[in-house]
C-alpha cells in the first residue's frame with residue numbers, strides 16, 4: 209500500500225449503488241462516479257460497470273470505454289506496491305518505452321496490470337516533475353530518476369520479494 213493511501217474497502221454492490229446515486233445530480237456524472245468508486249474500493253470492478261451504465265442510461269461499452277481510456281482508473285485491486293512509470297514527452301525521449309517493454313518481457317506485467325503474485329501494480333503517469341532525470345518512475349511514492357533496465361529489475365524484484 210502506498211504511503212498515505214487510504215485503506216480500500218472490499219467491493220460491495222449496495223455501497224457502490226449508493227455512491228452512484230449520490231453523484232447522479234452532477235453534470236457529467238460518469239467521471240465523478242468512477243473516481244468515487246475507485247476512491248472507496250481502490251479500483252473500479254467490472255461488476256460496477258452495469259450499475260453505472262444503467263444509472264446514467266449509457267451502454268456498458270460506453271462506461272467500459274471511459275474506464276479503459278483514462279490511465280488513472282484501476283480495473284483490478286492494486287498490488288501491495290505501486291510502480292508508476294512516466295511515459296510523458298521527456299521520459300519518452302529518454303527511452304521509457306523500452307523500460308515498459310522490458311517490464312512485459314522480463315516480469316510479465318504491463319501498465320495497468322498487476323504481477324502474477326499480486327505484489328506489484330504498474331501504472332502509467334504523465335510527468336512526475338522529474339524530467340531532468342528522465343526516464344523517471346515512482347515506487348510507493350519514492351521518486352526514481354535515470355532509470356535503466358538493471359535498476360528497474362532491482363526495483364521490481366525488491367517490491368516482489370524483499371520489501372515487507
Ligand code: FES
Nearest residue numbers: 294299336338339
Ligand atoms: S516527462 Fe517524465 S518526469 Fe516529466
